[in-house]
Amino acid sequence: MRLPFPPPRGAARFRTPAIGGALALCGLVVGVVIGRETGVPGLLVGLGLALLPLPVLFAAYRWLEAVHPRHWRELAFAFGWGACAATLLALTANGLLVRLLTDSPARLSPAHPDTLEITVIAPMVEETAKAAVIGWVWLRQTHLGHGVLVGLATAGASAAGFAFTENVLYLGSAFAQDQELGQQGIWDSAMAVTFFVRMVVAPFAHPMFTALTGLGFGLAAMLAPGRRRLRLALPALGLGLAMGMHSLWNASTSLSLLGFGAVYFLLMAPTLILLCRVAVSARRRELRVVRRTLTHYAAAGWLAPQEPQALGCARARRRARRLGRRAHGPEGARAVADYQAAATELALLRDRAGRGLTGDATDVGFADRERELLHRLWTHRPLAAPLTLTPDP
Known part of the structure; x- marks a missing residue:
């Protein structure tokens, strides 16, 4: 295939x-x-x-x-x-x-x-x-x-x-x-x-x-x-x-062992922990934006009503990619990954427009980018959507 x-x-x-x-x-x-x-x-x-x-x-x-x-x-x-x-x-x-x-x-x-x-x-x-x-x-x-x-x-x-x-x-x-x-x-x-x-x-x-x-x-x-x-x-x-x-x-x-330890435990380790917390927080935020924003596209018929929740869940996304690879090989996994990437970029694009960080929803640049992402979404939808909605065994 x-x-x-x-x-x-x-x-x-x-x-x-x-x-x-x-x-x-x-x-x-x-x-x-x-x-x-x-x-x-x-x-x-x-x-x-x-x-x-x-x-x-x-x-x-x-x-x-x-x-x-x-x-x-x-x-x-x-x-x-x-x-x-x-x-x-x-x-x-x-x-x-x-x-x-x-x-x-x-x-x-x-x-x-x-x-x-x-x-x-x-x-x-x-x-x-x-x-x-x-x-x-x-x-x-x-x-x-x-x-x-x-x-x-x-x-x-x-x-x-x-x-x-x-x-x-x-x-x-x-x-x-x-x-x-x-x-x-x-x-x-x-x-x-x-x-x-x-x-x-x-x-x-x-x-x-x-x-x-x-x-x-x-x-x-x-x-x-x-x-x-x-x-x-x-x-x-x-x-x-x-x-x-x-x-x-x-x-x-x-420095001495004491000086090295002070730099390591008082500065380096806390900085690493802080960066990890920032990464986890940013990841959770983007998934929340995906769940919230994609409901607009589900209402318009671009997605099934249950898909925003699945596309905003890290575990469901992993499962869909795994099922895509199992059913269709590496190309299947790539198709599902591209479907998820397009949906995420679409959600973040509309979220940024809604917060005034880009042109609003009537802006030509926004419309062109949205159209491109919707085309990617629709291209992979016949294969990726059923896998996205597959429930846990």
């Missing part, structure tokens, strides 16, 4: 291989640079260990995006940007700025890094490089920039990619150091210490920093277009907070 997906545009078919090739080239360059620092055995060991936290991180980002799911390529692009392009930009800019400001050569993982490098240069360069993809998403897909969930997921995926490559470097360098010194023990090895700090104590450090930038973009997208200054200020504020948190975290690693 062939499902009625909208045909891809020629430009999109061209851009995907071009962007993927560019990121792959950046990744190759970064891999060569790191391999020269760690050696091939260190590179392989670092690569294997750096993969460990990725399933947990990706599960968290997919949970964030479950309300209005995007294609997996978009999340993969954000991860690839962080792992390849942002890392290459950071390596280049960090080295140039260190040489310019200190007249000393910069190494990828220096044993005694300069305070200026780790507390000022690295946070500013790395957070800017990771955040570039968030701005790109907002410029390219403004209709998705209606809340904090897209910002948090995009920021988190980019930062997870950056942290992945950085973990390869630091774990590989620690392994190479142990091999060079003939270190056989576990407790006093550089590898054990590096693994504990980066993979156990702070696996969410980079995602948490960049999530502050994503939160700034998400909050800005929820404001009316007329509030231009605040819409520009919030992303800048988020980026500044990300740089500040990153700088403080880097500085804390050179």
Whole structure:
């Protein structure tokens, strides 16, 4: 069975291989640079260990995006940007700025890094490089920039990619150091210490920093277009907070155990908890908006009377996607996901119009976007609607 997906545009078919090739080239360059620092055995060991936290991180980002799911390529692009392009930009800019400001050569993982490098240069360069993809998403897909969930997921995926490559470097360098010194023990090895700090104590450090930038973009997208200054200020504020948190975290690693613990438990952990609460609250709010707003479209005959409640329930949405995959394979799951995404965007679009954050319901731009979303909804309705209304067994 062939499902009625909208045909891809020629430009999109061209851009995907071009962007993927560019990121792959950046990744190759970064891999060569790191391999020269760690050696091939260190590179392989670092690569294997750096993969460990990725399933947990990706599960968290997919949970964030479950309300209005995007294609997996978009999340993969954000991860690839962080792992390849942002890392290459950071390596280049960090080295140039260190040489310019200190007249000393910069190494990828220096044993005694300069305070200026780790507390000022690295946070500013790395957070800017990771955040570039968030701005790109907002410029390219403004209709998705209606809340904090897209910002948090995009920021988190980019930062997870950056942290992945950085973990390869630091774990590989620690392994190479142990091999060079003939270190056989576990407790006093550089590898054990590096693994504990980066993979156990702070696996969410980079995602948490960049999530502050994503939160700034998400909050800005929820404001009316007329509030231009605040819409520009919030992303800048988020980026500044990300740089500040990153700088403080880097500085804390050179403090005593008591000082490090104070930064970790009094600032880093509460910030992570706060971001998690913001994400949960935003997700619940969007589901409430879906349930409330879609009743207008159900009354007009676009949806069945029971569908707004089902489309506003996370468990019912998961069940519908699962049933779609079971009955029709991956294309069925994609059809149901696109149906849910169109319904969610439609609800949020009308909610924003009702609150005066976009043109009102008589605005031409609103009408064009609404018509496009209704077409997507109607295209997938014959397959997705029955699955959406399937009760729990």
